[in-house]
Amino acid sequence: MTYIDYYKILGINKKATENDIKKAYRKMARKYHPDLNPDDKEAERKFKEINEANEVLSNPENRKKYDKYGKDWKHAEEFEKAQQQQHHRGRRQRGPGQYSEEDFSDFFSSMFGGGSARSQRRNVQFRGQDYNAELQLELEDVYRTHKRTLTVNGKNIRLTIPAGVKNGQVIKIKGHGGEGINDGPRGDLNIKFSISNHSKFKRDKDNLYTTIDLDLYKALLGGEVVIDTFDGKVKLKVKPETKNLTKVKLKGKGFPVYKKEGQFGDLYITYQIKTPTNLSDKEKELIKELAKLR
The missing domain is CATH 2.60.260.20 (Urease metallochaperone UreE, N-terminal domain)
Incomplete structure (x- = not known):
């Protein structure tokens, strides 16, 4: 996987605040939105990158993992868990302070394919990452149940929005998150509703x-x-x-x-x-x- 600089995509630096990220994302998303750039493949590609960057950097936990692990941030928990397991296994087998590079390479091979027969036997499935998205609506939009298309990480997802949804409410769409590792289940998509009210009610x-x-x-x-x-x-x-x-x-x-x-x-x-x-x-x-x- 090639390293993608999400900060550079949004035009911000690593010291950017959550508000800086939100402003930068909205500005870039408006500029490259498919509705404003019909049949423009380059704009479509940029729009996907912008959504992916926002998905990572707008989530404090994901941002922390990205800053530490770079392109492998999605597997941060697996990496840390594997390191702990290898640490304890190494202490039992070799004594304190004695580790083998093979212990770690087996884990990475099992996650990304290839490796020895030993690593193949230890292939472990991991659930995909959950995605978080915010959908902005007007109060009158949620008076009736209706369908709407939401773009998440460059993919269009057709949703049925139930009438009566409240401001700040989060709805989980199972199986619409990131892909699992080693044929593990996909993560979920969590949609937070931001409902504005410009009506007289x-x-x-x-x-x-x-x-x-x-x-x-x-x-x-x-x-x-x-x-x-x-x-x-x-x-x-x-x-x-x-x-x-x-x-x-x-x-x-x-x-x-x-x-x-x-x-x-x-x-x-x-x-x-x-x-x-x-x-x-x-x-x-x-x-x-x-x-x-x-």
């Missing part, structure tokens, strides 16, 4: 909250208002003499409950009464008459 677990303006006359006399929800428009009756900051609940009009089809939270609406401005002379006279009656 505030989400709290499965409930939604919003504030709507209500004109003074409708608050006093009653009437109807039309409310926007993620599931369409709803007509709502306003009671006469509704007070400012009155709260009403629309049952089942909140957010879907994760992995419980057909179950929803509630939508809470707060009325904010708007005082009329730019009154005409006639309106002022009528209000004065009303004030006298009160």
